[in-house]
Structure formats: C-alpha cells, structure tokens
Amino acid sequence: MQICKVQLPSGQSAAGWVDGKLVRLLTSNVLTDYLHADAPAQAIQEGIDPHQTGLILQQTKLLAPIERQEVWAAGVTYKRSQEARERESAGAARFYDLVYSAPRPELFFKAPAYRVSGPGERVHIRRDSKWNVPEPELALVISPQLKLVGFTIGNDMSSRDIEGENPLYLPQAKFYDGACALGPCITLVDAMPKADDTTIRLTIERAGKPAFEGSTKVSAMKRTFQELIDWLGKETSFPNGAILLTGTGVVPPDDFTLAVGDVVHIDIAGIGRLTNTVHTR
Numbered sequence: 216m217q218i219c220k221v222q223l224p225s226g227q228s229a230a231g232w233v234d235g236k237l238v239r240l241l242t243s244n245v246l247t248d249y250l251h252a253d254a255p256a257q258a259i260q261e262g263i264d265p266h267q268t269g270l271i272l273q274q275t276k277l278l279a280p281i282e283r284q285e286v287w288a289a290g291v292t293y294k295r296s297q298e299a300r301e302r303e304s305a306g307a308a309r310f311y312d313l314v315y316s317a318p319r320p321e322l323f324f325k326a327p328a329y330r331v332s333g334p335g336e337r338v339h340i341r342r343d344s345k346w347n348v349p350e351p352e353l354a355l356v357i358s359p360q361l362k363l364v365g366f367t368i369g370n371d372m373s374s375r376d377i378e379g380e381n382p383l384y385l386p387q388a389k390f391y392d393g394a395c396a397l398g399p400c401i402t403l404v405d406a407m408p409k410a411d412d413t414t415i416r417l418t419i420e421r422a423g424k425p426a427f428e429g430s431t432k433v434s435a436m437k438r439t440f441q442e443l444i445d446w447l448g449k450e451t452s453f454p455n456g457a458i459l460l461t462g463t464g465v466v467p468p469d470d471f472t473l474a475v476g477d478v479v480h481i482d483i484a485g486i487g488r489l490t491n492t493v494h495t496r
Contacts, residue, residue: 216256217486218365219400220246220333222276232259233400237269246401247282250365251358251456256403279333279397280356280367283455286331286395288352288371289443290314290321292436292462310382320438320446323385325371325460326395332370338491339393340473344374347473349491350463351417351481353433355440356401357457361448363440365403368481368489369460370396396491397458408485410434417465420478427471431464 217233221240230246231238241249241262252258291314314321332338340347354369372395378388407413413433419426440461447459473479477493 216259216403216406217400218246218249218255218259218280218403220278220280220282221270222278228278230262231270231275232263233272234269236272238272238275239269240264240267245282246280247284247456250356250401255364256405277334277399279328279331279336280399280401281328281331281397281458283328284356284458285324285453285455286326286328286354286369286397286458286460287447288323288325288369288389288460289438289462290323292320292438292443293431293464294435294437315437320443322443322447323389325389330392330395332393332396332491334396334398334489334491336396336491337393337494338370338372338396338479339391340372340475340493340495341374341377341387341391342495344377344388345472346376346379347372347374348467348471349373349417349419349473349479349481350460351415351465351483352460352463353413353415353483354397355444355459355461357444357447357453357459359452359454359456361444361453363404363444365401366407366483366486367397367401367458368399368483368486369458370479370481370489370491371460371463372396392496393494396489398489399487402486406485410436413484414482415463415465416480416482417467418480418482419467419473420480421474421476426477427467429465429467435464436461
C-alpha cells in the first residue's frame, strides 16, 4: 500500500492512496494523520473519500511526501560509501573507517520540511563547490513513537570537495537550499519487498544521454533499520515524526561531477522513481 501527497487544481495539497493508475483522495488532507495512526493501512482504507472518483496518477502533480517532519541522514552505512569518503579526505580516512565499524553510526540533520524538493522539482549544486554528486538512498518514515511506518526515496545531494577539504565542513557539504529531495510516494512497511529484493538504482542523464548508471541492494547496508532508528531517538524526540536517509551504496567515479541541466533518476524497487533536475541558485 502506498500513500502520497498531491497538488490539486486549486493549488491546495491533499493526501491520497495510490490505487493502480489512480490516486484516491483521502478525507484528511494531512498525510501524517494516516502515517502516525496506530494502524496506518487501516486508517488509509477508512479514510478513502467515497465521493471522489480518483485522479489519474500520471496526470497528477506529486509533492514531496513530507509535512512537518525533520529529515535526518546516516552516513558510511555501505562499504562503497566508506571507501569513497576515505578517498575524498585522505586526512580523515581513519575516522571514516572507524565510524563504519563503530557501534555508534554517523547521523546528521539534513533538512527541515520546507527545504525538501519533490518529484520533478529542482535540486541544487553549490556555486562554491566543484565536485557534486547525488546520493540515492532508501528513506525511513518514522512516527513520533519511533516506529518505522514506511519507506520513500531520498536524494542526499553532497558537495564532496567541501567535505573532503575538512570533515568539519560536513554541514556545508550537506545542508543548503535544494540539497534534499523525497518522493514520489511512501510505501507502507508491509508492502515493501525484502532487503535482498530491494534494488536502488541511480541514473544521471546529461543532454538526453546516460552520464552515469549504478545500483546496489539494500541488503548491502551494514546496519539495520532498527539500529539506526534507535540511535536517532536515543536522546532526541520527534513530535512530528522524522524521515531518516539510510546512506548510499552508489557512488559515481571520482572524476564525475554534476552539471546544471543534469537529470537525476533514482529507482527503488517497491516505491517507484524519483526524478529531479540539477540547477544552481
């Protein structure tokens, strides 16, 4: 079962249930009314508006499936990511190796809801950076009670040269306008394929042609979902819930950097495709 946030012709937003090629509008326009219910799937079924005929999915503008949640991110959760971080910052290579194997994961704040781009919207590369990449990630949708309720797709845009210069610059490499995208919808936990069957695929198009393609499986992640959630909530409360990006296992080669006009596609089995166009401010 999937739930999404759509823009109506009136300009207002609404919550909807994805029913094949249609979006069935729900009686509450608030997405989290369903996600944070004791039984989200039941709440969605009971919330379907019987007076609506449904919107055609392909003709409907989907918005980022977020309202007031904070977006956090985990780093160095895949071996491929560890190796890339070590290469970009030789002086800090030892620390990335340690965090990959340490009990405590790397966790950092990524974006408030108002900074998040949705499907088809822009993501940005920094003007003071020369080495920028998208990071395709499975995102955990977490309730205020720290319960995993669903999954969506996340793009954790990253300025590798800024972080590589000094790991203390991580917030500037990760946190800026247009640095995060989510969508297209949220798949509830029970409807998600098993980790061994969940592939994350990244495709970057430049001038209409593939400039990079790569993939990984969620099963390659070193840490479990519950482990990351437990650390995230250890001393921090989330009254509006949270979305946690779980790290990337797909890293373009070191000689690749994003350019204005590139189109980033992230496909995750069981969720769909998130597409964004690269711009600068």
